[in-house]
Amino acid sequence: MPDTTQPVLRIEGISKSLGGKQILDSVSLTLHKGELKVLIGPSGGGKSTLLQCINLLIQPDQGRIWLDSEEVHVSRKRDLYSFRQQVGMIFQDFNLFDHLRAADNVAIALRKVRGWSRRQATERAMAELERVGLADKAELYPAELSGGQKQRVSIARALAMDPKVLLLDEPTSALDPELVGEVLEVIRNLAAGGMTMLMATHQMSFARALAKEILFMEGGRLIEQGSPAKLLAPGAGTRTQSFCTRLWDVSEREHPAAPAGEIGPAGTC
Ligand SMILES: Nc1ncnc2c1ncn2[C@@H]1O[C@H](COP(=O)(O)OP(=O)(O)OP(=O)(O)O)[C@@H](O)[C@H]1O
Numbered sequence: 001m002p003d004t005t006q007p008v009l010r011i012e013g014i015s016k017s018l019g020g021k022q023i024l025d026s027v028s029l030t031l032h033k034g035e036l037k038v039l040i041g042p043s044g045g046g047k048s049t050l051l052q053c054i055n056l057l058i059q060p061d062q063g064r065i066w067l068d069s070e071e072v073h074v075s076r077k078r079d080l081y082s083f084r085q086q087v088g089m090i091f092q093d094f095n096l097f098d099h100l101r102a103a104d105n106v107a108i109a110l111r112k113v114r115g116w117s118r119r120q121a122t123e124r125a126m127a128e129l130e131r132v133g134l135a136d137k138a139e140l141y142p143a144e145l146s147g148g149q150k151q152r153v154s155i156a157r158a159l160a161m162d163p164k165v166l167l168l169d170e171p172t173s174a175l176d177p178e179l180v181g182e183v184l185e186v187i188r189n190l191a192a193g194g195m196t197m198l199m200a201t202h203q204m205s206f207a208r209a210l211a212k213e214i215l216f217m218e219g220g221r222l223i224e225q226g227s228p229a230k231l232l233a234p235g236a237g238t239r240t241q242s243f244c245t246r247l248w249d250v251s252e253r254e255h256p257a258a259p260a261g262e263i264g265p266a267g268t269c
Helices: 047-054 077-086 102-112 118-131 147-160 177-192 204-210 239-254
Strands: 007-018 021-032 036-040 062-067 087-090 165-169 197-200 213-218 221-226
Touching (some): 007 047, 021 062, 021 197, 021 221, 036 047, 047 165, 062 077, 087 147, 102 118, 177 197, 177 204, 213 239
Parallel strands (some): 036 197, 036 213, 087 165, 165 197
Antiparallel strands (some): 007 021
């Protein structure tokens, strides 16, 4: 069992303005070893920007970041390079290389960044594809894969780098509804295996079932933070609960047969 009291990633006071507008306002959070925290909230609340600031794809205007208790100094190229290798990122739209087969998409960073031989990198890529259930698709190009399979390749690619933390930015939002489950299943298995993860999502039933904590983000600030049981308890009166209830109302209209009181279909509470 991972030591869940050990902070792996900590951010403090992250702020960011873009186009003259404040997008993130002093956001702080800690991810402990082996925990899955889920970022939810209305569209435009700053979830993607926060994940990109944490991964330093966007440089925050203010704030500090620690990985395994070591502060990351953005101005030091070596720090930045090493940090990016240890913090994996999964994007909504997969970001695969179209001209590379699945196995090569997974292996490429091992060869180019880590300097592994083609044989070593391919062996590792095959092991990671196996882990996400795609060993039989290793020779296919992205255009020959479904959206769910492409996202699983991108997860395998991130895992191949042995990240300490995975950041997932709405990994199922670009998928047809019938493909969402296979990607969530992979993430569920990673959580069960002790991977430390921060995931922005609108998949509320998944968040409720699996997240250690829900972080509710609105207007660039984390306005609520707590276990799903606490934030979504009947009568909790939280902003998280009213947000979920609204999603549920929409889903009820779209799926009138959904049994009340049970965890709803994907995307609902
Ligand atoms: N490069 C940019 N320049 C100006 N504004 C930006 C830029 N990138 C994002 N924004 C604005 O920042 C706000 C937060 O966007 P962000 O994508 O982080 O929200 P989100 O919570 O992830 O939304 P969604 O759930 O729709 O993905 C939005 O108002 C968006 O228009």
